[in-house]
Amino acid sequence: MSDLTHHPVQHDLAPGEEEIHSVGERIVGYVVGLGLALLLTATSFFIAGTNLVWQPSIPIAIIVLAIAQMGVHLVFFLHITTGPDNTNNVLALAFGLLIVFLVVGGSVWIMSHLNENMPAMDQIMRMQ
The missing domain is CATH 1.20.58 (Methane Monooxygenase Hydroxylase; Chain G, domain 1)
Structure with missing residues (x-):
């Protein structure tokens, strides 16, 4: 007899497959x-x-x-883990964060420039 113990064979998972958990x-x-x-x-x-x-x-x-x-x-x-089967999920999350930061950052940038370039309300009232 051999002294090797019998362990279940671990197999690789294809992208998108999930391990079966109870x-x-x-x-x-x-x-x-x-x-x-x-x-x-x-x-x-x-x-x-x-x-x-x-x-x-x-x-x-x-x-x-x-x-x-x-x-x-x-x-x-x-x-979301670091496993190779979660690459698409991590990329989708990163893309979503990029879009959110672009929209929020762009909105703040536009509003700050509008605040700098628009005359104050008292100046508008004096011009009338």
């Missing part, structure tokens, strides 16, 4: 994600409403907690 594993993943999301939300509300944190650091702490919560949602609920 219902229990999926529920545990969702419950862990929900717990982390609730913990991060409660921490954000606690930081915003308490005097225990240095006041100028509150916006930075809330931004950090918001980014952490986005990460929790991406991993636990949207199942």
Whole structure:
């Protein structure tokens, strides 16, 4: 007899295929994600409403907690991972973020230029 143990053969997955997980594993993943999301939300509300944190650091702490919560949602609920089968999902997410930043950044840019180039309301009233 050989001393090799019998392990199930691990096979590669094609892009778009998902590994088969039991219902229990999926529920545990969702419950862990929900717990982390609730913990991060409660921490954000606690930081915003308490005097225990240095006041100028509150916006930075809330931004950090918001980014952490986005990460929790991406991993636990949207199942975005670094695996080779998620390349299309990551590219679609990156493209969506690019479009959002272009629209928001372009709107802010246009509004700031309009603010600089438009006369103030009191000047308009004096011209009439």
